[in-house]
Amino acid sequence: MTKILTGTPVVGGVAHGPALWPGRRPDHSAEALGAGVEIAEDRRAEESARFTEAAAAVAARLRERASQNTGVAAEVLAATAGLAEDRGWIGAASALIAKGASAPSAAVAATEQFAAVFTKLGGLMAERVTDLNDVRDRVVAELLGLPEPGVPTPEVPSILLADDLAPADTAGLDPAATIALVTRLGGPTSHTAIIARQLGIPCVVAVGGLGEIESGTAILVDGTTGEIVVDPDDAVASARVEEYRHHAARVAGWSGPGRTADGVEVAILANVADGASARAATGQPVEGVGLFRTELAFLERADEPSVEEQAAIYREVLDAFAGGKVVVRTLDAGSDKPLRFVSHPDEANPALGVRGDRIALAHPEIRAHQLDAIARAAEESGARPWVMAPMIASPAEAAAFAAQVRERGLVAGVMVEVPAAAILAPAILAEVDFVSIGTNDLTQYTMAADRMSADLAALTDPWQPAVLHLISMVAQAGRGQGKPVGVCGEAAADPYLACVLVGLGVTSLSSAPVAAPAVGAQLGAVTLDVCKEAAAAALATTDPAGARAAAAAVLASDEVRFAASR
Structure with missing residues (x-):
């Protein structure tokens, strides 16, 4: 008998196939x-x-x-x-x-x-x-002496169900074999969800009642609506999958650049972590890098990497997008990403403790060396990267960072992840050349909700109207001062939410490279005025489901009208 479960949608798409649960973990008896x-x-x-x-x-x-x-x-x-x-x-x-x-x-x-x-x-x-x-x-x-636990390789394309998945398992998934991912726990901005987006497979999290589905049961997953249909009618399921395939084929044909139907330019950029991921991103229709996470050069190091080592790593990313925009985020360590060569304080709540920019305040030499390395890589490559600091909370912090960046001839910006930074956006923008909104942390801090809590998944949904209002404040400040305001959180990977962000005044969107075609195609199907109308509709709501539905009603109807007029 057909049954419908619902969860928090994370990665759009439609998939139909047998359910597959991971193999048993070792016996702890x-x-x-x-x-x-x-x-x-x-x-x-x-x-x-x-x-x-x-x-x-x-x-x-x-x-x-x-x-x-x-x-x-x-x-x-x-x-x-x-x-x-x-x-x-x-x-x-x-x-x-x-x-x-x-x-x-x-x-x-x-x-x-x-x-x-x-x-x-x-x-x-x-x-x-x-x-x-x-x-x-x-x-x-x-x-x-047992086989290493983890996700089994399915014999046929299957939909993976789990209470939760370790990132080590998610990262190893084959999108051709695992066609969708559904978890009982987790939130929309967890590492598992982010990796699912990087792989480009439909994903829904925080699904109640998932444990009642047995392996082998046919299910239909809609990663856009968060709907899980158990034992669906084969004909109906096949039709929905086929409809999505046609949509995906149209999306795959998008080749950029990013602009609305009436020609307003919106930069579509990639999030990368090293030279390899940057080179892979060039295979997608992105115009550059909107977030270069530099932590990979520091993780698991017993000592700080030298300026020369860092410069070589940064140069790889700059070379991959020679002539294009590259935004480098300085070290965002601490909390769940401690540095082995730094003594971290014992903190009651590390997520609200010494992390991001705050480590640089305690260890200024780490930032100085990193900025020297970025400057060296820029000089060697002939590029002029944009550089931003994470976890900035005040105009004074922004001004101090900007001065260090400009001393080295680089473009200075900061991340807006702390609600205080959004509220004081005009003062912060007065100190820097650009800002980029990290919606993952901004949502978590605004809603006071652990992004990994299944019980709080609705609170960490990037469609939260409170978060959209903060983004609107930042974008308005950017327009007032004529300075770029980007979004580099996973919210930028949602095609409809991307349109809302542009309607709010965001000028660039950066996410997993695989999301670029869907975002670019959706933007190209609507005008800026319609994006503004969708943004206003979302802002007028009081919950994420309502915001999503209100924006979709505007964008879907306009998409149909625009497609018919072409």
């Missing part, structure tokens, strides 16, 4: 783990070494997978590999083994300790619990 059986004292050193070797083997495999990926996928795989060799976690497990615990049971017990701490901290740290549990299971499997 006392019997399987050897819990309660004390390891003889003369064997404890050997058992500890066995645990450390297993953790190192898991870390090595994750790093190998990171080297085979690009962008966010490579970044989160590298960070997960770091968890497998985290000194605190290994130390906790080793201490338990020294008291007689078996290596598998010590791995589980140590993880429980850290998971409890991460969960209590909340925010981005709570997001790491899924990653840590994934590392635990991979290490336990290694110790017990």
